[in-house]
Amino acid sequence: MRFTSFLQDKQLTVALTGEIDHHCAKDYISSIASKIEVYTPQTCILDFQEVTFMDSSGIAVVINALRSMTRINGQLFLTGLNKQPMKVFRASGIDKLVEIKEAVS
Amino acid sequence: MKFENYMILEFPSKSANESFARAAVACFAAQLDPTMEELGDIRTAVSEAVTNCIVHAYPNDIGLITLRCRILKDNTLDIVIKDKGIGIPDLEQALKPMFTTGGFERSGMGFTIMESFMTSFSVTSQPGKGTSVHMRRKLQRRK
Numbered sequence: 001m002r003f004t005s006f007l008q009d010k011q012l013t014v015a016l017t018g019e020i021d022h023h024c025a026k027d028y029i030s031s032i033a034s035k036i037e038v039y040t041p042q043t044c045i046l047d048f049q050e051v052t053f054m055d056s057s058g059i060a061v062v063i064n065a066l067r068s069m070t071r072i073n074g075q076l077f078l079t080g081l082n083k084q085p086m087k088v089f090r091a092s093g094i095d096k097l098v099e100i101k102e103a104v105s
Numbered sequence: 106m107k108f109e110n111y112m113i114l115e116f117p118s119k120s121a122n123e124s125f126a127r128a129a130v131a132c133f134a135a136q137l138d139p140t141m142e143e144l145g146d147i148r149t150a151v152s153e154a155v156t157n158c159i160v161h162a163y164p165n166d167i168g169l170i171t172l173r174c175r176i177l178k179d180n181t182l183d184i185v186i187k188d189k190g191i192g193i194p195d196l197e198q199a200l201k202p203m204f205t206t207g208g209f210e211r212s213g214m215g216f217t218i219m220e221s222f223m224t225s226f227s228v229t230s231q232p233g234k235g236t237s238v239h240m241r242r243k244l245q246r247r248k
């Protein structure tokens with residue numbers, strides 16, 4: 001797992017990278033939760049531009065981030081989704097729970 | 106012979122093997138000249154089935170996972186992923202979207218994704234004996 005994050009004007013952006021599966025999802029879930037807890041942002045953006053593959057483990061990453069943001073009355077957005085992760089989100093109906101901005105395709 | 110080619114893999118239920126398994130199937134499928142989207146669908150379905158063996162079939166120990174891939178005559182990839190783990194007591198319930206016994210790290214969408222990404226999909230399971238997932242994907246022939 002490798003990710004970068006930055007905070008600007010109460011907006012936390014977390015850029016995920018590589019392949020998201022069960023092997024690395026646990027680390028993503030806890031790292032994102034602690035970033036949100038520390039910064040209490042108004043909005044959190046999960047940037048998937050560098051994500052080359054994702055299975056249902058990625059759905060749990062998003063749902064847990066959504067829970068953390070809901071708890072502090074904030075909003076979650078997804079951005080930069082490539083075709084394969086987008087298809088997984090659509091199949092699972094996550095695209096109806098979380099707003100997806102400017103998907104790549 | 107009803108199939109053109111095949112391969113069989115056996116590996117322990119370690120999470121590092123999730124990426125290995127989907128990459129191995131993608132490499133094997135390459136001889137069918139799949140599109141990027143077809144390859145993505147196949148890798149996703151394999152990742153789901155193998156992860157289920159690792160997470161659910163052998164929750165407290167390491168067990169064996171067998172993966173068999175065949176190429177059938179009509180440009181179809183046939184995949185069986187098998188474990189000898191705890192099995193599924195209520196299959197009908199397990200197949201429902203959002204049903205999970207896995208807690209906050211799981212979403213209960215694995216079977217739903219396998220079913221929607223593949224041409225055919227079926228599961229057989231015996232509690233205490235293990236589970237077997239059988240999937241097929243017919244690939245478009247490209248000019």
Ligand SMILES: Nc1ncnc2c1ncn2[C@@H]1O[C@H](COP(=O)(O)OP(=O)(O)OP(=O)(O)O)[C@@H](O)[C@H]1O
Nearest residue numbers: 056157161162199205206211212213214215216236
């Ligand atoms: N190989 C298996 N051995 C034992 N139980 C299994 C196996 N595969 C699936 N199950 C059971 O079926 C349920 C549904 O599986 P499914 O893959 O749809 O969702 P999940 O694994 O719980 O979550 P997700 O795949 O979204 O991360 C699991 O929670 C588990 O109880």
Ligand SMILES: [Mg+2]
Nearest residue numbers: 153157215216
């Ligand atoms: Mg699963």
